[in-house]
Amino acid sequence: MKKFLVCYFPLLALCMLHAGEAFSQSLHAIVFADTNDPSIGSGDKQDFVNMTMEMSTIASATGLHLEKYFYSGSNCSKSNLMGVLDRLQTSSGDVVMFYYSGHGTRSVQDESDYPQMCLGSHYDNEFVPLEYVLRRLEDMPARLKIVFGDCCNSVAPGVTSKEQASKGFTVLSKSPVNAYTNLFMNYKGTIIASGSQKGENSVTLNYNDGSPAGGAFTIFFLRSLQFVVSNGMDADWDIVLSNAREATKNAVKHTPVYSVDVETTVDRHEGHAPENAATPDDTDGLQAPIDLLTAIGNDKYDIDLRIEVMERTLPVVFASPDVKVESVGRNGTTVVSTERAKDFMLRLCTLRNLVNLVEVDFKRDSNGKYTYLKVHEIYKDYE
Amino acid sequence: MFRHWDSAFVNGLDGSKRVVVYKLNPLADSVASGKGRSIVGFSVVGRAQSLTVEQLAVLRFILGNEKSYVYDAPVVKTLFAPYFAIEVNGEDGDMYLLLAFNTSELAFAKEGKIVKKVAWGCKDLLVQFGLELFPGDEYLSSITMY
Numbered sequence: 001m002k003k004f005l006v007c008y009f010p011l012l013a014l015c016m017l018h019a020g021e022a023f024s025q026s027l028h029a030i031v032f033a034d035t036n037d038p039s040i041g042s043g044d045k046q047d048f049v050n051m052t053m054e055m056s057t058i059a060s061a062t063g064l065h066l067e068k069y070f071y072s073g074s075n076c077s078k079s080n081l082m083g084v085l086d087r088l089q090t091s092s093g094d095v096v097m098f099y100y101s102g103h104g105t106r107s108v109q110d111e112s113d114y115p116q117m118c119l120g121s122h123y124d125n126e127f128v129p130l131e132y133v134l135r136r137l138e139d140m141p142a143r144l145k146i147v148f149g150d151c152c153n154s155v156a157p158g159v160t161s162k163e164q165a166s167k168g169f170t171v172l173s174k175s176p177v178n179a180y181t182n183l184f185m186n187y188k189g190t191i192i193a194s195g196s197q198k199g200e201n202s203v204t205l206n207y208n209d210g211s212p213a214g215g216a217f218t219i220f221f222l223r224s225l226q227f228v229v230s231n232g233m234d235a236d237w238d239i240v241l242s243n244a245r246e247a248t249k250n251a252v253k254h255t256p257v258y259s260v261d262v263e264t265t266v267d268r269h270e271g272h273a274p275e276n277a278a279t280p281d282d283t284d285g286l287q288a289p290i291d292l293l294t295a296i297g298n299d300k301y302d303i304d305l306r307i308e309v310m311e312r313t314l315p316v317v318f319a320s321p322d323v324k325v326e327s328v329g330r331n332g333t334t335v336v337s338t339e340r341a342k343d344f345m346l347r348l349c350t351l352r353n354l355v356n357l358v359e360v361d362f363k364r365d366s367n368g369k370y371t372y373l374k375v376h377e378i379y380k381d382y383e
Numbered sequence: 384m385f386r387h388w389d390s391a392f393v394n395g396l397d398g399s400k401r402v403v404v405y406k407l408n409p410l411a412d413s414v415a416s417g418k419g420r421s422i423v424g425f426s427v428v429g430r431a432q433s434l435t436v437e438q439l440a441v442l443r444f445i446l447g448n449e450k451s452y453v454y455d456a457p458v459v460k461t462l463f464a465p466y467f468a469i470e471v472n473g474e475d476g477d478m479y480l481l482l483a484f485n486t487s488e489l490a491f492a493k494e495g496k497i498v499k500k501v502a503w504g505c506k507d508l509l510v511q512f513g514l515e516l517f518p519g520d521e522y523l524s525s526i527t528m529y
Contacts, residue, residue, distance in 0.1 A: 039458050103462050105410075105485065108525040122462055124410040152461030156485040157522045158408035158426075159464075227408075227428075231521065 025093040027064040028142070029055035030084055034102030034120045035072040047101035047150060048072050055097060064095060076102060076120045078128055085133070090142040097146045098133050104151025109161035109230075115153040116162060129162045139337070160230060170330055170378040172355060175232025178271035182234065183225075185269035189262030191237055193221070193244075196254040203252050217256050220247040237262055274355045274380045276300065280309040289317040289370065290359040296345060297354035306349040314345055319369040326374045332360050341370070353379045392491060393446050395471035395478050396439055402471050404431040404516050409464040409483075422468045422479055423492045431516040438515065442469070445508055446480075456502035459486050463500065466522060467513060468492075482509060484526050 033048035035041045052070055059066035069084045071077075090096060104115035105127065116127040130149040137145040195202035195217030205213045213219055224244040228235040237260045245256045278295035287295075295301075296310050314321060321342035326335050339347070348354075354377065361374040396402060405422060406429035421427060434442070445451050465481035479492040490500040503509065506526075513523045 040460055043458070101460075103460055105461050105464070108522055118462055122410060127410075150460070152459055152485075154459075154461050154485040155522070155525055156410060156462065156464035157466045158410045158428075 025064050025091065025095070025143075026067050027055065027059045027062070028067045028069065028088060028090060028094060028096040029059070030069040030088075030096070030098040031055070031071065032076045032081060032098075032100045032102070032117070032119060033072045034076045034118070036074060036076075036120060037103065040103065044101040045072070047099075051099045051101070055099075058097075074120070078119050078121065078126045081117075081119060081128060081133075085136045088140065090140045092141045092143060094142040095144045095146070096137050096140070096142045098137070098148065100130065100149045100151060102151055104130075104149060104153055105156040105159050106153055107159040107161040108155055110159075111161075115149060115151055116159065117149060117151060124159055127159065127162065132162065170376065171381045172274050172378065173381045174271065176229045177274060179229040179232050179235070181269050181271040183228075183237065183240070186265050187237065187262040188265050189260075191241075191258065191260050191262060193217075193241060193256060193258035195248070195256050197257045200254040202254055205252070216252045216254070217244070217248050220244045220251065221256075223247070274378075276355050278356075280305065289368075290357055290375075292317060293345070293348060293375075294354070294357040297348040297351040297357065299352045299354070303349060310345045310349050314342065317341075317370060318373075319365050319367070319371045323370055324372055328360055328374055328376055330376065332376065341373070353381065355380050392471065392478055392480055393443050396443055402434045402439065402469065404434065405429065405468045405470065406431070406517065407465055407468055407481075409466070410462065422470075423481065423495060423497060425465055425468070425481070427468070429517075434516075438512070441508075441512055445505055445512070448505075451503050451505045451508075453487075453502040453504040456487070461485055463488060463490070465490065467516075482513070484510065484513075484523070 029052070031048060031051055033044045033051075035045040035048060037044065048070075052068075055068075056066060058064070069088075071080050071084075088096070100117050100119075102120060103118035105118060106112075106115050110116070110129075112129060112131045114130040116129045118127055121127065130147060134145065134147045137147065195215060203216050205216050205219060221241070221244040224240050224247065227233075227243075228240055241256075241258045241260060245258065249255045276294060276298040278291050278298055280292070280295040280298070280301060292309075292313050296306050296313065298306075318341040321340060323341040325339050325341055325344040327337045327339075328335055356378040358376040358378065359373070360376050361372075362370055363372040365371050405427045407422065407425045408428040409425040462485075463483050464485050465483040467482040469480040469482070471478050471480075476493070481490040481492060481497070483489070484506070486502075487504070487506055488500055488502050490497045492498060510523055510526055514520060517523065
């Protein structure tokens with residue numbers, strides 16, 4: 001009996017330890033299903049039932065603690081998905097399982113093999129790439145991450161690639177470069193524009209989740225410009241501004257006014273590959289800190305030189321190696337990565353194709369050193 | 384029975400004073416309530432030249448041919464995103480034919496709403512037709528890649 005007890009208790013302790021380990025680990029079950037859609041909603045609802053049931057079964061079988069993030073009907077939305085990803089807290093032993101059932105699509109420009117999820121919306125700016133979810137999860141400390149999307153992957157017109165936003169970069173490929181070059185290098189003269197005409201007010205707008213989108217005219221002007229640019233269109237300033245005016249007028253009932261008094265230049269500029277013009281030479285101490293950082297990311301220079309400049313520059317530019325640096329997407333707010341200054345600068349040393357770093361926001365101490373920095377990264381992909 | 388709508392549209396093609404082809408940006412978002420110029424809720428971003436006599440004949444042929452349609456197509460998990468809208472002015476007023484290449488569907492629309500949507504099985508013909516109207520169109524050219 002005593003021998004049995006001697007053997008039994010260690011074994012019992014081992015079992016309890018193992019059970020304790022399983023219970024300290026979680027299965028984060030994230031399910032989004034567009035159950036309201038008139039054509040596929042009923043099928044999506046069955047998917048929702050089947051998958052939530054399966055995830056509960058998996059948790060029961062494995063002893064993993066089930067954390068549920070189930071969104072269907074009108075709750076299947078981009079804002080809720082972003083909210084889940086922003087709030088998700090995982091431990092290293094956890095499993096994260098993401099599942100989506102609904103409409104999907106892709107852009108002509110998308111390079112990812114995986115689609116964009118429509119998440120119950122009919123509007124391009126509400127679509128989220130499936131691969132974006134994986135990228136966000138990859139930054140989290142969980143042991144196993146699974147991402148499933150049951151949706152179409154066909155190319156639809158007017159779908160923009162979100163891959164720049166998902167990677168936090170602007171990528172300047174040939175089409176946008178040519179379009180920007182045409183508009184900004186091949187015209188001379190004057191343009192003036194205002195968001196409303198005499199006697200009218202101009203308004204600011206919010207996104208559906210209540211966050212500020214900006215001035216209406218600015219929004220529609222940038223959209224008109226970026227539509228031309230991202231599609232590599234051979235448009236002129238009249239087209240850009242007339243589209244912006246019509247969109248603004250129809251949306252918010254005030255009418256922009258503009259006057260385009262330009263002519264094309266005699267010498268036509270053609271687009272060429274953008275270049276990182278920053279240099280790591282700051283012997284006169286006059287270079288702006290952001291330009292020094294851009295220079296470290298310039299792959300024209302030997303990596304050893306970039307590292308040397310990095311080591312020399314880190315204590316000059318940042319108040320400490322642990323200063324928080326955020327990289328954001330094109331909208332200036334979507335945070336794609338958060339790093340310590342030291343890690344950020346190390347990453348800069350090995351970058352390729354970086355054209356520019358945009359200083360979006362910052363805080364500085366009394367010595368002018370960054371205590372916080374938010375940047376947007378611009379790359380080239382010019383064939 | 385949808386075959387009423389294709390006949391009505393073909394009759395409209397024949398009798399219309401004007402046949403206009405518009406290019407759409409069907410997934411354009413709206414920050415506020417307005418959507419800009421639109422056809423049945425889909426934003427208009429361009430317009431082709433008037434159809435030639437030959438192009439009208441091609442369209443009539445495609446729409447009038449039963450083999451153009453697929454009767455038992457499954458429901459697809461992507462949004463109906465028409466790229467073209469063809470407007471005719473018939474005796475009964477304006478009618479629109481919306482062509483979606485991502486779902487391989489066409490829809491007939493009247494008085495601001497879609498009255499019938501049906502799958503089509505003549506993708507190559509319609510892509511070719513579209514490229515004649517908008518030569519070098521990036522989206523149409525990309526469809527042939529898949």
